[in-house]
Amino acid sequence: MTVYHKFSAIAFAVAAALPMMAPAGVLTSEYVDGSSYNTGLEIYSSGDSVQVLSPFSCQAAIITPIYDVQGEGASSPLIPQGSFTSKQEYTVKGVVTARGESLFKGFYLHDLEGDNNPKTSDGVFVYLGGAVPTELVPGIEVCVQGLVEEKFGLTQINISKDKKFAIGAKVPVPTAIPLKIHSDESLSEALERYEGMKVVLDAGSDLKVSRNFSFDYSAKRNNLVASYRAPLMKPTQLYPALSNEALALAKANLDNQVVIESDLKAPNGVIPYFPDFNAETGYIRVGDQIQNLEAMVGYSYGSYRLVATNTVTSTDFVRLQDRVTAPAIASQGDIRVASFNVLNFFNEVVGGDTNPTGKNRGALSEAEMVLQRTKIVNALTAMDADIVGLMEIANNGFGELSAIQHLLDALNAQLSNEDAYAFVSLRDQDKYQQKYFGSDAITVGLLYRPSVVNLKGDAKVIITPEQHTKPGTISRPLANGEQEMNPGNSAYQRHSLLQTFFSERAAINCGS
Known part of the structure; x- marks a missing residue:
């Protein structure tokens, strides 16, 4: 491997000007002017002397194949059991296959020969901990020396401290290998x-x-x-x-x-x-x-x-199943009931009230909020349901500046008076801090068409962990499969609706 080293003139000037006992801390470029990764010639003071370190070179090093670094198991065999780092540094050589600029800060090396063993990997990640030098691009042969680590499950070679690497010749980049699951x-x-x-x-x-x-x-x-x-x-x-x-x-x-x-x-x-x-x-x-x-x-x-x-x-x-123009909507029956996740619909960016947590999980700009609102209104209009259960709507009350009122106004603006909706509110004594439904940032809600259905009394709040209402309040299924009916409601049809969100539900007096 040919190793390129270029020492800047300032390093020699500093070395010549410093007295034997003077402190210094100058790091010069190993191979490229202007690179922030310079490991070739280092001048530093330990307090009573100045030392000059030699440039890093792989020429006399014992090369450990990458597949031996990886091994056949879930962790590197070079790392002692119960530890996450090797006791000594290892030198490996390979060709750069990719750079990591953000998610993984370093570069990937692929062994130039491999061992033809499907149980071992011929690649390894080299951790730099910062920006990758511009010269380290796919197709460049590189030799590195560092500790082998298991970093939260990733086998890698850590050279972030001393930056021990040397650049060699340009070689062909290995072809991507088809991922095969046995x-x-x-x-x-x-x-x-x-x-x-x-x-x-x-x-x-x-x-x-x-x-x-x-x-x-x-x-x-x-x-x-x-x-x-x-x-x-x-x-x-x-x-x-x-x-x-x-x-x-x-x-x-x-x-x-x-x-x-x-x-x-x-x-x-x-x-x-x-x-x-x-x-x-x-x-x-x-x-x-x-x-x-x-x-x-x-x-x-x-x-x-x-x-x-x-x-x-x-x-x-x-894809085997593509989109259809529109889903079929049930046409039989007297009442159409639907449920819809509005995916964190918050109106705080346009002056809406805050929620109990004070955190906005929704749109961060008015343009984003309007786009989200438009999509929701279009979907609800197309669903044409008489009752709609809402999920993930901002839990900022039921007033004029609430998210549910904001959505209702936008929805009704697209509908006739006969098809317009209203929303279900709660009694103040059933609200958290006399304003919210639960203490979370989001909550559930119910929209209904007064021209089709009417509310019977106040909405019931089920406080966990009981998770069911008391006998005689609403119709409910019994253990034998029969339906319990309230005799006082036999003169007309009555239905009880429950809207819940199993992924993340708020509960009064119980947190989330």
Whole structure:
């Protein structure tokens, strides 16, 4: 390997001018003028002397193959059991396959030869902890020396302290390897075999969109989640909560998912690896199979991640079930009931009241709020329901500046007086701090058409943990399957409606 070192003239000038006992702290460039990663010639004072360190070189070092750093297990065999860092530094050599500027701060190396063992990875991440020098680009051979670490599950070589690396010749960049999941392993186990390598998704990878492109609260950025063969099912959709079956499926779900990322955090509404993303012709649906995406395999925030290195088009999201023009709306019956998640509809940016937490989870600008409101109103108008249960609406009361009043005004502006809605409020004594429904930032709500249905008395608030109303107050199913009816209501039809949000519900006097 040819190592390039270029020492700036100021280093020699400082060394010549300093007396033997003078303090100094000058770090010169190892190989490039102006680079912030300079490890070649260092002049520093220990208090009573000045030392000059030699440039880093791999020429006399013992090279450890990358696949020996990775090993066949979940962690590096070079790290003692019970520890997260190797006891000594190791020197590895490979070709740069990608740079990490944000999510992973460093670069990826691929072994130049490999061991042809599918159980070991030929790639590894090199952690710099800051900006990557411009010279470290894909196709450059690099030799590095540092401690081997298991950083929250990611095997990496840490050179952030001494920046021990040397640049060699330009070589061909290894071709991305198709991601293959064997029948006897989970997706997580397969990804561990490719950790630090560049892979490409093809039809055989069979990764399906499980959670669409949205905000990831762990990584504090937008991304999507894919799973092997089929989208993940909520365990409690199939089994009782905390049952053995539900717990087993929850664990299986954790082993069968991967986050698809961009290295740089993207603005809202932008997918860096899918530039044609739009709501009309470039949309993504849960269940779409992802193909032709090339990505680096990494691990952070408790999840495996595919960090995209190329771009894809709408044809690379292969779907079996596309959108329909509009869903069929039930036409039989006397009353149409619907439920709708307004996805954090907050009106604070246009002067709306605050919620009990004082935190705005919704739109951060008037333009964003108007766009969200327009989409909600269009959807509710098309649903044409007589009663609508709302979820994730801001919990900022029921007054003129409340979110539910704001939404109601916008909705009724599009409707005739006969089709107009009203909302259900609560008695002041049932409200948290005599204003809110619960103490969370969001809550549930009910809209209804007075021309079709009427309210019978005040709304009932069910205070947890009881989670059911007392006998005789409303009709309710009994254990034998029959319906308990209040004799006083036999003269007319009466229905009891309950709106709840199982994902995140507020409860009076019980927090969230």
